[in-house]
Amino acid sequence: MGADFPILTTRQMRMVEEAAIQSGAETGGSLMERAGRAAASAIADHWPAFAETGREALILCGPGNNGGDGYVIARHLAGRGWPVRVLAIAPPATAEAQGAAALWRGETVEMGAVSAMPGRAIGLCVDALFGTGISRPLSGEIAGLLRGIAASGCELAAIDILSGICATSGRALGDTRLPEAALTVTFHRPKLGHFLSDGGALGGKIVTCDIGLEPWSAEAGDCVTLAGPSGSLLKRHGHKYSHGHALVIAGGPGKGGAARLAARSALRVGAGLVTLAPPPEALPENAARLDAIMLDGLVDGDALAQRLRDPRISALCLGPGMGLERARRMVPVALGAGRPAVLDADALSAFADGPDALFAQLHEAVVLTPHEGEFARLFPDLGRKLRDEPSRGPAFSRLDAVRIAAARSGATVLLKGPDTVISCPSGRAVIAAATGVNAAPWLATAGSGDVLAGLVTGLLARGFPARDAAGLAAWLHAEAARRFGPGLIAEDLPETVPRVLGAL
Numbered sequence: 001m002g003a004d005f006p007i008l009t010t011r012q013m014r015m016v017e018e019a020a021i022q023s024g025a026e027t028g029g030s031l032m033e034r035a036g037r038a039a040a041s042a043i044a045d046h047w048p049a050f051a052e053t054g055r056e057a058l059i060l061c062g063p064g065n066n067g068g069d070g071y072v073i074a075r076h077l078a079g080r081g082w083p084v085r086v087l088a089i090a091p092p093a094t095a096e097a098q099g100a101a102a103l104w105r106g107e108t109v110e111m112g113a114v115s116a117m118p119g120r121a122i123g124l125c126v127d128a129l130f131g132t133g134i135s136r137p138l139s140g141e142i143a144g145l146l147r148g149i150a151a152s153g154c155e156l157a158a159i160d161i162l163s164g165i166c167a168t169s170g171r172a173l174g175d176t177r178l179p180e181a182a183l184t185v186t187f188h189r190p191k192l193g194h195f196l197s198d199g200g201a202l203g204g205k206i207v208t209c210d211i212g213l214e215p216w217s218a219e220a221g222d223c224v225t226l227a228g229p230s231g232s233l234l235k236r237h238g239h240k241y242s243h244g245h246a247l248v249i250a251g252g253p254g255k256g257g258a259a260r261l262a263a264r265s266a267l268r269v270g271a272g273l274v275t276l277a278p279p280p281e282a283l284p285e286n287a288a289r290l291d292a293i294m295l296d297g298l299v300d301g302d303a304l305a306q307r308l309r310d311p312r313i314s315a316l317c318l319g320p321g322m323g324l325e326r327a328r329r330m331v332p333v334a335l336g337a338g339r340p341a342v343l344d345a346d347a348l349s350a351f352a353d354g355p356d357a358l359f360a361q362l363h364e365a366v367v368l369t370p371h372e373g374e375f376a377r378l379f380p381d382l383g384r385k386l387r388d389e390p391s392r393g394p395a396f397s398r399l400d401a402v403r404i405a406a407a408r409s410g411a412t413v414l415l416k417g418p419d420t421v422i423s424c425p426s427g428r429a430v431i432a433a434a435t436g437v438n439a440a441p442w443l444a445t446a447g448s449g450d451v452l453a454g455l456v457t458g459l460l461a462r463g464f465p466a467r468d469a470a471g472l473a474a475w476l477h478a479e480a481a482r483r484f485g486p487g488l489i490a491e492d493l494p495e496t497v498p499r500v501l502g503a504l
C-alpha cells in the first residue's frame with residue numbers, strides 16, 4: 001500500500017528546478033508553459049461547467065514567475081472558450097513571466113482600474129500573485145483585493161500556493177486575514193506549506209501536476225514525508241506474544257476513562273495483549289468495564305519496577321488520566337526500564353517545572369505526544385516562536401519547532417493538531433495532515449488524544465520504530481475519524497479502526 005509521500009520546502013523545489021535547467025533539457029520558459037497548461041486543465045476539471053455560467057474568470061498576476069504561470073493559464077483557459085481577463089498588480093519582472101505575458105492576447109487591466117472594470121460578473125478568480133517566492137507580508141491593498149474577491153462569493157483557485165502563505169512553513173506572513181481557496185494547483189510535489197498551519201486550513205483541494213521534473217527529483221535530497229496508509233499495519237502471522245504486550249498505566253477511581261480509551265485503542269491496532277494498570281483501589285471500577293483488556297493493580301513506582309521484570313511487556317503508555325503525582329512517581333521508573341513508551345497528557349505536564357530533568361531520562365524509543373499547550377509547557381521558547389507573528393519568509397514552522405524539540409529531548413516528538421508533525425531526534429520527520437479534503441474536524445472531541453496515545457503505544461508494542469509508530473498512528477487516527485464522520489466521539493475511534501485496517 002502507498003508508502004509515505006515526499007513533500008518539499010521552497011529551497012528543495014528550487015534545487016530540483018535548477019538541476020533541470022542546468023541539465024539543458026529544460027528552460028524556465030518550458031517549465032512555466034507546462035505548469036500553466038497543467039494548471040488550466042486542473043482548473044477546468046474542477047469547474048467543468050464554468051464556460052456555461054456566462055461568468056468571467058479573472059486571473060490575478062503578480063510580478064514573478066507565479067504571475068508568469070497566470071498568463072499561461074489565462075491563454076489556455078481562453079483557448080477553451082472561457083471568458084478570461086488578467087488583472088496585473090505589477091508588470092512582469094522576470095524574463096519567463098515577460099515571455100508568458102507577451103503570448104497573452106486577451107485583455108489585461110491594472111490594479112488601479114479594478115473598481116471601474118466593466119463587463120461580466122466574475123465567477124472564478126485565479127490567484128497567481130505570489131508563489132514560492134513570497135518573502136514578506138502582502139500589502140494591505142493586495143490582501144484587501146483577495147478578501148474582496150472572496151467576499152463577492154466568487155470561487156478562488158490558488159496557483160502553487162495561496163498568496164500570503166509561506167510555502168515552507170504554511171504560516172500567513174503578517175497579520176493578514178486570507179480567504180480560503182477551493183483548489184490549489186501545485187507543481188511536481190506538494191510543499192510543506194500546503195499542509196502546515198494556515199496553509200493547511202486555507203488551501204482547499206491540493207492537485208499536484210507533473211511538469212516533467214521527475215528525472216531530477218532526487219536533487220531535493222532527504223524529504224519530509226506525508227503519512228499515509230501502509231500494509232505494514234496488517235498482521236500476517238505469529239501468536240499474541242509476537243505482537244507485543246502493552247501496559248497502560250491508569251489513574252485512580254473515577255479517572256479511568258482516558259486510560260481505558262488508550263488501552264482499547266492499543267488492542268484494536270493489534271497489540272497482542274494489553275494490560276491496564278490502575279492503583280488497586282480502582283480495580284473494581286475497571287473490572288466492570290473491561291473484558292479483553294487485562295487488569296493489574298499497581299500501587300507505585302516500585303510495583304511498576306517489579307512488573308517490568310517481565311520482558312514481554314514491549315511498550316508502555318503513561319499519561320492519560322494518570323494524575324500528576326502518580327506520573328511523577330512512575331514515569332522515571334518506566335523510562336529507567338528503557339522500554340518503548342508513550343508519554344502523553346499528565347506524564348508531560350508533570351514535568352513542566354523542570355523539563356530538563358525529564359529530557360535527561362528520555363531515549364530513542366520514547367514518543368512524546370503533546371498538544372500545543374503541553375508542547376509550550378515543555379519547550380517554552382519554541383512555543384513562543386510559534387506564537388510570534390512572522391514578518392518574513394521562510395517563517396519558523398511547526399516542523400522546525402518539533403525537530404528542535406526532538407533533538408533537545410532525545411525522544412520522538414508528535415505535536416498534535418490538524419497538521420500533526422512528528423520528528424525523531426535525528427530530524428527525520430513526517431506530517432499527518434487532516435487538512436483540505438482530508439480534514440477531520442470531528443477529532444476535536446474530548447478523549448481523541450487518549451486514543452492517539454493508545455494507537456502509538458499499540459504499534460510500539462508490535463515493534464514499530466518510534467517515528468513509524470507515531471506517523472502511522474496519526475494517519476490511522478484521522479482516517480478513522482474521516483470514515484466515521486460527523487457525530488464522532490472518542491469511543492467511536494477504536495471501533496472504526498477495523499474498517500480502516502480492512503481497507504488496506
Ligand SMILES: NC(=O)C1=CN([C@@H]2O[C@H](COP(=O)(O)OP(=O)(O)OC[C@H]3O[C@@H](n4cnc5c(N)ncnc54)[C@H](O)[C@@H]3O)[C@@H](O)[C@H]2O)[C@@H](O)CC1
Nearest residue numbers: 017032035064065066130131132133134135136137138160
Ligand atoms: N520552481 C519551479 O520549478 C517552477 C516554478 N514556477 C512558478 O514560479 C513561482 C516562483 O516564482 P518566483 O520565484 O519568481 O516568485 P513569486 O512569483 O512567487 O514572487 C516573487 C516576486 O514577488 C516579490 N514579492 C515577494 N513577496 C512579496 C510581497 N509580499 N509583496 C510584493 N512583492 C513580493 C519578490 O520580490 C519577487 O519579485 C512558483 O510558485 C511557481 O508558480 C512555474 O513557473 C513552473 C516551474
Ligand SMILES: Nc1ncnc2c1ncn2[C@@H]1O[C@H](COP(=O)(O)OP(=O)(O)O)[C@@H](O)[C@H]1O
Nearest residue numbers: 371416417418434441443444446447448449450
Ligand atoms: N480540527 C481538528 N482536525 C484534525 N484533528 C484534530 C482537530 N482537533 C483536534 N484534533 C486531533 O485530536 C486529538 C486531540 O488531542 P488532545 O488535544 O490531547 O485532546 P484530549 O486530551 O481531549 O484527548 C489530537 O490528535 C489532535 O491532532
Ligand SMILES: [K+]
Nearest residue numbers: 127130161163
Ligand atoms: K499564488
